[in-house]
Amino acid sequence: MGEAGSNGAIIGVLVSYFFVLIAIGWWASRESGSVKGFYVAGKKLPSWVIAFSSNTTGESGWLLLGLTGMGYLVGFHALWVVLGEVIGVALAWSLVARPYKEFTDRYDAITVPDYLSDRFADRTHVIRFVSAIIVFSMVWAYTSAQLTASGKAFSSFLGTSYEGGVLIGAGVIFLYTSIGGFKAVAYSDVLQGVLMFLCLLVLPIVGIAHAGGWGELMAAIGAADPALLRPMGEHGLTLAGVMSAVGFVGIGLAFLGAPQLLTRFMSARSRGEILGGGVMAVTCMIVFDIGAVLTGVAGRALFPGLTDHETILPVMSTELFPAIVAGVILVVVLAAIMSTVDSLLILASSAVVRDVVQKVFRPDYPDRKLSLIGRVLTIVIGLGGLAVALPESRMLFWFVLFAWSGLASAFTPVVLCSLFWKGTTRAGAIAGMISGFLTAVVWTVAVKQHFYDLYEMIPGFAVGFAVTIGVSLFTEPPEEAGEVMDDVRRVVGGPWKAGEGG
């Protein structure tokens, strides 16, 4: 098949996929007429939807382009990322999700700031404003980087212009997200997650087969650089090696409390759905991550010497597969990007419409009007990301990891303290959010390069926890928080103890 024929096949697959996404948006639009419907799908989602939606939102284009590239660059040392992410997802589903779901149902909360604001009796709305600022700035950075990845994916696979790729990707995401709201986002995540799952199951198998089998692949990798086979990589068991491993593990910590992931737990139909979803989510995450690392390792043996290691997946798919399959793999890359961008847009939109407009300034606005504002705002926020992505094609995946850590450092320590420690106070929560966020930013800008490139999530978490706990010890928690927490524990139980249900 000539190049024109190949491109025709890829475009055919792509157009079909876009039609399916828009159809999902249209189908979901019936649920999106209210604020709760638009932002948490009316809290009616089943386990398999929240499992796939959580994983695909957490794993952006970074999984397919970044982690495969990491496998290519550092070999099996990248397995530390797998360790961190799988443990992070497992802890989130087994320890955090159930009490969080119970709390948010009791408070009738539909956003993370909504929950924190009620949990800490914040009548001044400071938590809502601080949350909105952090969410907005990080979503902007995150969305820009993901749209950049969209432009790169289009130009790698189809040879289109970078700008054209950004615009096409953004246009489709804006359309189905603004029409269908969170329900469209969650169900499209399922489709996108299944595609990612299949891709990362098949790609490493094909790569290993092309290398001549497992033994030959290991021999080739060992011949190229024996450090690629070792768990501690090129650094060995040194301080630099340990810091690198700790940083990789730290990437997974965000699954414990990043707001875009907590929204999935909130939107579950019941706690029972969370229970089943956890097993699915962890299984799926293992396939995602191990598949990505093995793809990169196989790619290192098959296509050594790439100047940009993050292009290994497009290179493998175009070199090892027929055009139509390469088209499907392009769709999978776009799926990974879209499944994250759509969730971020909804997150940022909810931070404004629910947490600021509805809860602070205009509680009298009817639901339909607020959901309309949400739709418009979703597009406006996306256009902000587009404005950064279009002229700047050099944005790399470190930008994604930075935004990921900024959101998680601000919210995870505070959310975990709020769920498990009665002594957490409003002042502690606000101070913890601000300090965790600022630490992640300052570490990235000024300290990281002088400290073994330690990933900013680690100091962000450490400072977030320390400040939340420290300030809480000197201030008073809301009176009713203790009673509510006791009752939540009675109902949901503990990690190894069944609750009374209800």
Next chain:
Amino acid sequence: MRTAGGAWAAGGVRTAGGAWTEGRGDGAMIAGLPIGTWVLMAAGTVPGLVLVVAAYRVHRAGDLGKGGGGSDNAAPEGRRVPGRGPETGGGRGPEAPQAQRGPGGDDG
């Protein structure tokens, strides 16, 4: 084994069972990978699965049983937090005054 040129050759000897038994200076190897790498791979997969399966077994009676976890969009009326109205009730918040906490609080 290392070649004269210093490169790591496709070393290792495959046993009858198909496993690689000889390493490349990384200690014991299995199927061409250092044991430490296999341990890392196992540590990255097994504990996570065990954790969620254990949670499923512990909580399934309460959460999947009769009425467990509720089947609607919000907690039953009796479990709602006093002072929290429906989602459209802007400006809500606890009306109860803040109480004095004992020293040390509660570690939860």
